[in-house]
C-alpha cells in the first residue's frame with residue numbers, strides 16, 4: 001500500500017524533474033554561471049561548511065547540493081526521483097563540481113548508505129512527502145555524527161491548510177489524513193499537465209517532538225512571514241525574493257527553520 005503511494009509520488013516527481021530543470025523558476029542559467037541557489041534563511045544557519053561532510057535529503061535536481069559543494073562541503077545527496085538524480089548528475093558535470101548523488105526513497109536510505117555526516121540538510125517542500133516523522137528523525141539521527149547538526153527549512157504547516165487560492169481553510173493543521181491532490185507545478189502554474197501527489201501536513205509540535213525523541217537538541221527555531229519562493233497562488237513580491245499571499249500580508253507564517261544538534 002505505502003509502496004504504491006510512494007511510487008505514485010516518484011512518478012509525479014519524475015514528470016516534474018525535466019520541466020523544472022529548464023524552468024524560469026529554477027533559473028539554471030544563472031546557477032550554471034555561478035549563482036548560489038541557497039536563500040539567506042539557510043545560508044545564515046549554514047555558516048562556513050568548508051570541509052564538512054553534508055547529507056542533503058530530498059535534493060531534487062541538485063542545485064542546493066551543488067551550491068553547498070561550491071561552498072566547500074563534501075556533499076552526498078539523495079532523492080526518490082531517478083529523473084531528478086540524472087539531472088543532478090548532468091548539472092554537476094556541466095559546472096564541473098563534485099557531489100555524490102543517490103536515488104532512493106527516504107525511508108530506504110539505511111539500505112543503501114552506511115556513513116555519518118557533519119550536517120544533515122533538508123529544505124522547502126520535503127516533510128510533506130513523508131507520513132511518519134518519528135521514522136524521518138530517527139533516520140536523520142542515524143546519519144548525523146555525534147556533535148553534528150541538522151538544518152531543516154520548511155514551508156509552514158499553516159500555509160498548507162488553505163485551498164489553492166487561499167480563500168478558505170480546506171486541510172487540517174494536524175497530521176490527521178493523507179491528502180491526495182492533482183497539481184500542475186509550482187514552476188508553471190498554468191500547465192495542463194496534472195500530476196497526482198500524496199502528502200501529509202505536519203504540525204510544528206509533530207516535527208519538534210520527532211527531532212527531540214530521536215536525540216536532537218533544538219538550538220534555533222525561527223518563523224518567517226514570507227517565502228523566498230514564488231510557488232503559491234495570489235502572491236505579491238514585497239521585496240526582492242520575498243513573497244507573501246496578497247490577502248494575508250504579513251499576518252501568517254510561511255516558512256520555519258530549525259537548527260538542531262546531536263549532542264555528545
Ligand SMILES: C[S@@+](CC[C@H](N)C(=O)[O-])C[C@H]1O[C@@H](n2cnc3c(N)ncnc32)[C@H](O)[C@@H]1O
Pocket residue numbers: 006009013014058059060061062063064078079080081084104105106107123124125126129130
Ligand atoms: C519540493 S522538492 C525539494 C525542493 C528543493 N528544496 C529544491 O528547491 O530543489 C521535493 C523533492 O522531494 C523528493 N521526494 C518526494 N518524496 C520522496 C521520498 N519519499 N523520498 C525521497 N525523496 C522524495 C521529490 O522527488 C523532490 O525532488
